[in-house]
Amino acid sequence: MSTEPSAALHPAAPSAAVPSAAVPSASVSSALAGSDSRPALERRLDPQIRKLAVGVWTAELIGDELANISYGGRPVLRAIKAVVRDHEWRTFAPSVRDIEELKDDDGISLRIHVDYAAPGTAADGTAAPGTAADGTEPPAYEGMLMLRVTPAIVDVSFSGRAKAAFRRNRIGLVVLHPTSEAGRDVSVVSPDGNVTSGAFPTDIRPDLVFTDISSLEWADAGTAFDLGFSGDIFETEDQRNWSDGSFKTYSTPSALPTAVDVAVGDTVKQSVSIEALSIETPDNPARESQEQAAFAVGVPVGTVPALALSVDTVDADSTASAPVGAGSAEGPTLPGLDAVLVELYEPREAWPAKLAAAAREADRHGAALDVRVVSDSADGVAEALSSALGGSLSRVVRLGLFHPETQCTDPAAFDALKASLNDAGFSGQLLAGTRSHFTELNRWIAGSSAGSGNVSPVPKDADALTFSLAPQVHSTEIPHIVETVPVQRLAAASAHKLGEGRPVHVGPITLKPRLHAPDQRAEGDELQDHSFTAAWTLASLHALTVDGVASVTYFEAGPPRGVTAADGALNPAGELLRRLAACKGDPVLAADPVQSQRRAGKSPVTVYPVQSDGGLQLFLGNLSPRESTARFTLPQGTGGSAAPGAAEVTVIGAAAGSRAEASRAEASSADDGYLTVTLGPWATAVVTFRA
Template sequence: MSSQPLTGPPELSPSVQARLAPPVRLLSAGPWTARPVGDELAHVSYAGREVLRAVKAVVRDHNWRTPKPSVRNVEIKQDDDGLQVRWAVAFAGYGVEYDGQLTAEFTPTTVEISFEGAAVHAFRSNRIGLVVLHSPAETGREITVEHPDGGSTAAQFPHDISPHQPFTDIAALEWADAGTAFRLSFTGDVFETEDQRNWTDASFKTYSTPLSLPFPVAVAAGDTVRQSVLLETATLEPQEAVEAAAVAARVASSLPTAVSARIGAEAGRVPALAVGAGSQPGVLPEIPGLDALVVELVDEENDADRSLWADRLEAAAAAASIHGAGLDIRAVTADPVGAVADLAPYLPQAKRLAVFHPDTHITEPDSWPALKESAHAAGFGGSLLAGTRAHFTELNRESSRTPSDSDALTFSITPQMHSTEAAHVIDSVPMQRLVAQNALRLGGGRPVHVGPVTLLPRFNAVATSGTESEAEADELQGEPFTAAWTLASINALTMDGVASVSYFEASGPTGISGADGQLNPAGELLKELAGLRDSVVLSVDADAGPVTLYPVRSRAGLVIFAGNLSGSPVTVDVRLPDGVSASGAVCAAFGQETPAVIRFSTNNDGDPAAGRLTLGPWSAGVVHFPESNFPAPG
């Protein structure tokens, strides 16, 4: 192995660089620390303990879309009395122009964030104002909800993902943590809290205005919104402890550059992997072991006879035969029986079939018996799925209406329903595991087919205008970052009961290959993993921070997939299973030059099973160990 150091971050466009590594500044005032990141005041911490994940202002249009915020004119003033931060945020997009001014004032016992915003011109809006994000680590914490009428309610942050708002009619929230009491009060509107884990956001969100009030509302040019949130502490710790905790928080907040990991016994199996067919499935190069191509078919007004469905299905069926894969058909129609009649020629080849209503995006129970009967009469012998084409949210909220005799459940995942910041996209990964566990709970033991998993939403599931925007492409789609994120997602979704996971599309801006048939980094990862379907995945005992290790015991020996979701090189000291030699490893990077991105070497401590893995920034790759090092069982 070369002794040359790994290179720094890969060459990135300015916009991608800004997404992956936005400027971050640590604010410190007495016991408080916080980090301005983009338009958020993030990681508001007291004496080294995070109290609020973030506070930010949001503007949503009538279809719940978020005009892009841009930050300007940041002013920071600090003196003996405390710290004041002011910044302007301009929101623009979807026909909306809105200007806001935010101020954060820190004193030894309080943090107050104020917002004043005004519309540049008239538009319709579903929400304008401050939102507070609470960490998912708050799960189970007891809290007191104070109401505008002076009353209060004892509650707690839910363990299972709550389908509806756990706290409503909020004037203030009170709780205690490690001997310190906190009170978070709101002015300018009535607030409520929702469980954003439904959308794989790593947060609970307290926001205004209550959803029980009518929306959208007309906003006239010049209309102004004024809100504030005040975070107070009831007690102070000794100053020496406060200062020590603040220092510890600054140290702990930095990304690790060296971690250790021990690979253990069987922890699961590589799930079946599928890919969305998209509009050009034939462009995708052969992927042996691919489970299925997911074909999404939506009733269109200009396609009354569904002739476009036939074209899509013909192309997908031809492509699927190249991969030795099946079809996973997802139809969106108010006429399930008629749709099945049109699908009949392709149903014998289909592994899975699901039908969703175009208005609710779920499998409607009233039409389920007829759908089931007509599908079986048409010769369909695969798994008939129920659930939603949208987020886990819809499955969670409509669980009582989901047909109980389906063969399996399904829902989709996108990490950017509410935020596009890279940190939120990364933090969605453990929430993916949580929503899958909750789906298995709702299904009562039925298997779950997750996907499509996409970086951006495929359609607007909450539009109020009755129209859907077409799927947008994320500039990160073809980056090695997305391979590392996809590996982390597969790792999170590797569990008993998750029968398959589908990712992205075959080709194009939202796909895993280009028009020339060349796989992008995420496509290279999926191709390698698809061939290991149902192979044993080994456990990893590690506090690996931004690193994902996914060890697979294959017939060709031990394979370790690795990803680094950080902008710094990372070293991992790896202890392989007993009897496995760390020598002879062969590395390959996905989408980047291998020697500059991933390396594996034996340690010089006399332990033949000890090795050292090095990963470059925002990278993913794989390490193959010879079969003689790890003979396959049986």
């Protein structure tokens, strides 16, 4: 990465603009200079999208990100964007200051000025409350992106400059490749011209996919693509390790030391270009279908996993009365909740208060305890836990021990802990794995196996494996959060395989990472109390309802990262989890798209049918800022006139403005009728058919 002396931030402009009529093959869907005066959360949930089209190239400009780059209707790249990440891997928040559009005879050029706010600061660089206690000026950065699209090439260049001194791990352009590229053969060209063959992995790969990249070359359906990089050496990793829906090619090779000091005025210049050479005529760009989503609800395909909550004990008082979680004993409860998860750190003097607070929370719900200990030794752990819980570990259903440096299980400590548990009354499951992301589990097993003759580091006496999830490790944009959902299923299935068939306990799942760097506090998210989080949670549970997943822990008991709002009432995610916790172990039915829906493409509606003793509950969530309608063919005897008026619609988060409505068609001689449900933006609902 270059750190040249301060220079002009604005690259030379392309040739003078000409009337758009002179460029019939180029178009921009909306005025680029317009401002968006909506509230910040509304802009985040439904960002302005500017569609770009030149020849058969299409792309979308969303904020500072060039997204969904396609050629002839075929996806080529998920996104190109610039990122600034500090020494703790926290991402500076981008804010577009202005955009200038220039057209010429060849295509479209856009010049975008972006400000990058340090974590905990506003977009203008001012400190948020409580983030600059030492009085120092928060780090800030600015950049200029030049986007150019012609019939043959898409080019993105970045010039960045530091406005304050800070320490960085990465600054520059990143390219996101869609997960649909898994299995794609690629030629990797190094800066010295050497060419090696490779492929995007199908299984989630723990190590680097490609290294020492000057360009990547591949072919798809008669078109050859050349993705070139300049300004640094690039490499590719499998971001599915963090549940991202992409592979990522980035600069600052991981072999180089981090973190690096950045001085005021230091600059970075990089560029990325994707060039297409069609051997045959490409297809016409795909058009969005207007067909209504349709599903057929059928036979059981799984069961509802056990659900758990976590409690935040970082700031628990040293007294046994320290409040942690949703509040008083009169607060809302989640009947059927499997466990309350508590993480215990050194010093051990704080454990009694933290365990007491977690036990009170578990008592309110009638749940057990799931205890995760972070310590470099098992010495005295069983005794300390037993003493804090009244002399017995009988109410602990799961117990894990993780090293504070690796965040993974230490096999020797695991064996020592197991040997000491017999006299403490522990009869639950002893967990191995990681308290961090799937990344660490994947690397732990792959690294240890490679160094020990393919012998897995998972202790043979481990009852189950565990790992956690957070959808915003790399990106906070809503589409990227949504795209983590299908990857969660892949990660869970991979963990089940890595554990040689052991059950998997997923969580805690939080919107933002619980741990990122030593002593870094977990952050709340403005989405936590929004109806979006209920719809996302339903989609997440649907993805994790897969063979091998035994339990899923979502969020915390209390605000700001929990299932209750500041007033103590359940937020939409809490309302949803209360309904789902009561369904533990109930059959989940298939909800297959009908043939017309397969042609129409993926629907934003999640369908999660649960068959309980009391009847069929159709859990539905809309992961879209637009109203969505879906039609359902129901099992025999559930819909149509066979049970007139039996459908009850419960809107999750109705108090916050969510809406949904359902209507039923009369049965005919051909079928048993069908149900049509319309969901408002980001809405979640339960349609119940009583037995």
